Amino acid sequence: MNIVVVIKQVPDLVEELELNDTGTDLDREWLKFKVNEFDDHALEAALLIKDAQGANVTVVALDNGLDIDKALYAAAAKGADRVVKVTGDFEGYVSSHAAAKALGAVIPSLGADLVLTGVQAVDDRDGQLAVLLAHQLGMAHVTVVTDINVSGSAATVHKEYGGGMIGEFNVQFPAVLGIQAAAETPRYVPVAKVRRAMKDTNIDEISADAAGVDAGTEVQKMYKPETGSGAEMLSGSAEDIASRIVEIIRGKGV
Amino acid sequence: MVYVIVEHIKGQIEDITFEMLGKAKTMGSGVTAVLLGDGVDTLTGQLGAADAVLLCQDPNLANFNPEAFCKTLASILNGKNDDIIMVGNTSMGMEIGPGLSAALGMPLISYVTDLSDTSVTSALYGGKMSVQSGVSGGYIASVMAGSFSADDGNISGSPGVETVSAPDLSNTKVRFTRLIEPEGGDVDITQHDVLVSVGRGIQNEDNLEVVQELADKLSAALSCSRPIVDNKWLSKSRQVGKSGLKVKPKVYIAVGISGAPEHIEGMKDAECIIAINTDENAPIFDYAHYGTTEDLFDVVPAICERL
Numbered sequence: 001m002n003i004v005v006v007i008k009q010v011p012d013l014v015e016e017l018e019l020n021d022t023g024t025d026l027d028r029e030w031l032k033f034k035v036n037e038f039d040d041h042a043l044e045a046a047l048l049i050k051d052a053q054g055a056n057v058t059v060v061a062l063d064n065g066l067d068i069d070k071a072l073y074a075a076a077a078k079g080a081d082r083v084v085k086v087t088g089d090f091e092g093y094v095s096s097h098a099a100a101k102a103l104g105a106v107i108p109s110l111g112a113d114l115v116l117t118g119v120q121a122v123d124d125r126d127g128q129l130a131v132l133l134a135h136q137l138g139m140a141h142v143t144v145v146t147d148i149n150v151s152g153s154a155a156t157v158h159k160e161y162g163g164g165m166i167g168e169f170n171v172q173f174p175a176v177l178g179i180q181a182a183a184e185t186p187r188y189v190p191v192a193k194v195r196r197a198m199k200d201t202n203i204d205e206i207s208a209d210a211a212g213v214d215a216g217t218e219v220q221k222m223y224k225p226e227t228g229s230g231a232e233m234l235s236g237s238a239e240d241i242a243s244r245i246v247e248i249i250r251g252k253g254v
Numbered sequence: 255m256v257y258v259i260v261e262h263i264k265g266q267i268e269d270i271t272f273e274m275l276g277k278a279k280t281m282g283s284g285v286t287a288v289l290l291g292d293g294v295d296t297l298t299g300q301l302g303a304a305d306a307v308l309l310c311q312d313p314n315l316a317n318f319n320p321e322a323f324c325k326t327l328a329s330i331l332n333g334k335n336d337d338i339i340m341v342g343n344t345s346m347g348m349e350i351g352p353g354l355s356a357a358l359g360m361p362l363i364s365y366v367t368d369l370s371d372t373s374v375t376s377a378l379y380g381g382k383m384s385v386q387s388g389v390s391g392g393y394i395a396s397v398m399a400g401s402f403s404a405d406d407g408n409i410s411g412s413p414g415v416e417t418v419s420a421p422d423l424s425n426t427k428v429r430f431t432r433l434i435e436p437e438g439g440d441v442d443i444t445q446h447d448v449l450v451s452v453g454r455g456i457q458n459e460d461n462l463e464v465v466q467e468l469a470d471k472l473s474a475a476l477s478c479s480r481p482i483v484d485n486k487w488l489s490k491s492r493q494v495g496k497s498g499l500k501v502k503p504k505v506y507i508a509v510g511i512s513g514a515p516e517h518i519e520g521m522k523d524a525e526c527i528i529a530i531n532t533d534e535n536a537p538i539f540d541y542a543h544y545g546t547t548e549d550l551f552d553v554v555p556a557i558c559e560r561l
Contacts, residue, residue, distance in 0.1 A: 013380045013512070016535060026383070041484070097355075097362075119348070122379045125387065127352040127362040127396065131320075135356030140427035142320050144345040144497075156431065159320075160497050161263060161345045164436030164490055167318060172427040178348070180497070181484040216361025217387040220373060225384040225537075231529060231545030241546045242556030245507075245528055248544055252504050252526050254448050254472065 001150070001173075003046045004110050005059045006103060006117035006129065007039035007075065009066055013122060017224075024219045025093060035071045038118025044182035046116050047079045049150055058082040058110050062099060065091040069203060070194075077189045077197035084110070084204045095215035096124045096132055102210040103129075104136025109206070112137075112174055113153070119144050119178040126215035130178030140171050143178025256281055257331060258304065259341040259350060260289040260297070263318070264433070267300055269404040270342035274397055275303035276406025278340060281370065287413070290326055292316035295415070302411020309415050314423035318346050321428040322420075324353030329421045335360055336392045338369070343396040345497070351396040363387050364396040365515065380514045381537040399496065400519045439491020441475045447504045448474035451494055451521070452482060455510020455531060455550055459487045464554050465509050471561040477501065479517045495520035509550050513538030530554070 011017065011026060012034045018027040046057045059075040061068050063085045072083040086106050094102075107115060115137070120128045134141035146166070147158035159167045160180055171177075234241045256278040261268040271287075278285040287304035289297060292315055298307045308330060314322050327350060331339060335358060341347040343365055355362035367384070368375040374387045374395055443449060450469040456462060462476075469476040476492060483493045494501050496516040506524035511517060513529070513536055521527070522541050529542035530550045539545045546553060 011379065013382060014533065017379060017382055026379075037481075096352075100356075124364060125376055125378055125385060127355055127364045128348055131324075131349055131352035132356055135353065140321055141349065141353075142428060143348050158434070159345060162268070162497060163499060164493070164497070165263065166434040166436075168431045168434060169319070170429045170431055175427070185485045216355075217363060217374070217389055217393065220386045220388045222378075222383050222385045225377070225381065225540070231527075231539045231542035233539070234544060234546045238548050238552035238556050241548050242553055242560055245544070245546075245553070245557050246560045248526065248528060249448070249472065249505055249507075254505055 001113045002056045002058065002111050003049060004107055004112040004115045005039070005043045005046045005057060005080070006115065006133070007043065007059060007061050007071060008036055008099070008121065009033040009064060009068060009071060010036045010121050010123055019222055023221050023223065025222060028092060033066050036118045036121045038120060038179060040186040041182040042116040042118050042179040043075055043078065043080070044184060044186040045148055045179050047187065048183055049148065050079065053150065056081050058084060060084045060086060060103065060106065060110070062090040062094060062102060063087045064094065072203050073197045073201055074189055074194050076201040077193040078187055082204065083201060084206055087205050087207045088209045093123065095126045096129045097126050097215055098210035098213045099129055100132035100136045101213040102208040103133055105208045106206050107137060114155070114173055115139065115176040116179055117176070119180045125219070126217070128178060130176050134176035137174070137176065140175040141177070142169055142171055142175070144180045145177045146181050147183060148177065255284045255286055255334070255337045257334065257337060257339045258285060258287050259327065259339065259347070260287050260301065261342050261344060261346050262291065262294065262297060267297055268342070268344070270344055270397070270399045272303070272404040272407035273399065273402040274340045274342065274407065275301070276404065277369070277402040279303050279407065288327065288330060290315045290323055298415050299410055299412060300408070301413055302409035303407040304413045307413050307415045308418055310418045310420050312420035312423060314426070315420060317430040317433065319426060319428055319430045320349040320353070321426040322423045323350060324357065325423065326420045327354055328357035330418055331358065334392065338392060339394045340397055341394065343398050347396055351394055355394050360392055360394050361389070362394045362396065366395040366397045367401045369395050377515050380512060381518065382535065398515055398519070400522065437491065439489050441491065443475050443477045443492055443494065444499055444501050446475040448472050449477045449501060449503045449505070450474045450507045450509065451477040451479065451511060452509050453479040453511030454481045456482070459485070462487060464551065467558050468507070468554050471558050479511050508538050508542065509554060511538055512536040513541060
C-alpha cells in the first residue's frame with residue numbers, strides 16, 4: 001500500500017514571537033521553525049504501518065522557502081521511501097485552504113491509499129488541513145486519530161473525544177486521517193544518519209499552485225493576548241521561591 | 255441567523271453547545287440549533303436558548319460519523335452562506351467545520367474565542383497570539399470550549415422544532431463500530447485536592463521522579479499535559495485538558511507546562527494555580543495565581559526539602 005504523509009513547518013513556540021510592522025502576522029525574519037509535532041506523529045504512524053506489514057511511504061511538504069529540505073531528509077533518514085517538495089508560491093504564511101488546494105493537485109499523482117497528516121497546527125487559522133484535503137481529494141476522512149489498524153483496503157481507527165472517550169470507525173481507502181498521536185513516540189534519528197540521507201536522497205520536486213484560493217477572511221490584527229490579572233511572579237533565589245510556594249500551599253489548608 | 259451545531263454523546267448535550275448557544279443569543283439575529291442523531295428528539299427541551307431547532311434523525315446518525323454528519327449538515331445548511339454557523343473546535347467539530355467549509359464554500363475560522371457580525375477572534379500559536387479576522391456575510395466559526403459561559407445557554411424550553419430528512423447515508427465509506435469508554439486508571443485525578451501536573455519542560459521520562467517526589471510529599475496525585483501522554487511517560491488517565499479530564503483541585507502546581515489552550519480548558523477553574531516555567535511568556539502565567547521562571551530542577555527539589 002502507498003501512504004502519503006503531509007508535513008509542514010511551524011514557528012517554534014519556545015522562541016519569543018514578535019509581530020511584523022503592520023501587526024497582522026508574525027515577524028518571520030528571525031523566527032525559528034520546526035516540523036509540526038503532530039506531523040511528526042503522522043510520519044511515525046506511517047512508519048509503524050510500514051514496519052508491521054510493509055508500505056511505501058512518501059513524505060510531502062510545500063516548499064515554503066525555509067529549511068524544509070532538512071525536514072524531508074530527516075524523514076528519509078527515519079525510513080520514508082520517497083520525499084517530495086511541492087514547489088510554487090508558498091513563502092510566508094500559507095492558509096490551510098490554499099495548502100489543501102495545492103496538495104490536492106499533487107497527491108493523486110502519488111497514488112495514495114492513505115494520506116496522514118497532523119491533526120492540527122498552531123497556525124491553522126482557517127481550519128485544520130486533514131478534512132479540507134480529504135474534500136479536495138474526494139477521500140473519506142477521520143481526524144483526531146490515535147490508533148490505526150490496517151486490514152486489506154480499509155482500516156479500523158480510533159478517534160479521540162473529550163474525557164478519554166474513543167470512537168472506533170472502519171474507514172475504506174482511500175482516506176485522509178488527521179493524526180493526534182502515533183502508537184509510539186516519534187522515532188529519533190541521529191544527525192549522522194540525516195547527513196547520510198542528505199547524500200543519498202533525492203528530493204523530488206513537483207510544482208503546484210493554489211492561485212485564487214485563500215483563507216476566505218483577512219487578518220485585521222494580531223496581538224499578544226491581554227493577560228487577565230495574571231500571576232503574581234515570585235522573586236528571589238530558588239530557595240526563597242520554594243519557601244514562598246510552601247507557604248502558599250499550606251495557606252490553602254493542604 | 256446563527257446556526258449552532260449541537261454536540262452530544264451518549265444522550266448528553268456537551269457544554270460547548272450551551273456555551274455557543276449563550277453567545278449566539280447575544281448576537282441578535284436569531285438562533286437555530288441543529289440537532290442530528292437518532293431518538294434525540296427529547297433533547298430539544300434543553301435547547302431553550304435557541305429560537306428554533308432543526309432536527310434530523312436517521313439510524314445512520316445514531317452515533318457520530320464524520321462522513322454521515324458532514325454530508326447531512328451540508329445538505330441541511332446548503333444555501334445558508336450568508337449566515338453564521340458555530341461548531342465546537344472539538345473532535346467532532348474538527349470534522350464538521352472544515353467539512354462544511356469545503357462543501358459549502360464558506361470561510362472557516364478556527365480556535366475562535368469571540369465573534370460578531372464583523373470580526374472574529376482566534377487564539378493561535380498555542381494561545382501566545384490573538385488574531386482578529388475581518389468578516390462580512392456568512393462564515394463558520396470553530397469555537398474553543400470555555401470561551402463563553404455554559405450557564406447563559408443552558409436553558410430549558412420548547413423551541414419550535416422543524417424536522418428535516420437526511421440524505422441517503424446507506425453507503426458511507428466511514429462506518430461507526432463502537433464507543434470505547436476510558437480505561438480506569440490507578441488514580442482518579444478529578445478527586446484530588448492537590449495535583450502536581452507535569453508538562454514538556456520535564457524533558458525526559460527519568461526526570462519524572464523529580465515531580466513524583468513533590469507529589470508524594472504533598473500526598474498529591476501526579477497529572478500531566480498532553481505531550482507526556484503522547485510520549486507514554488504517564489497513562490491517559492492522568493491527562494488534564496481537552497481530550498483528557500477537567501479538574502478543579504484546591505491547588506494545581508503546573509511544572510514545565512506552557513499552557514496551550516487545550517490544557518487550560520481542563521484546569522483553569524482550579525482554586526489556586528502555581529506555575530513553574532522558565533518561559534516568562536508562557537500563557538500558563540495568564541491563568542496562574544502565582545508563578546516563577548526559576549528552573550523547575552532547582553525549585554521543585556527546594557520545595558521538597560521544605561515539606
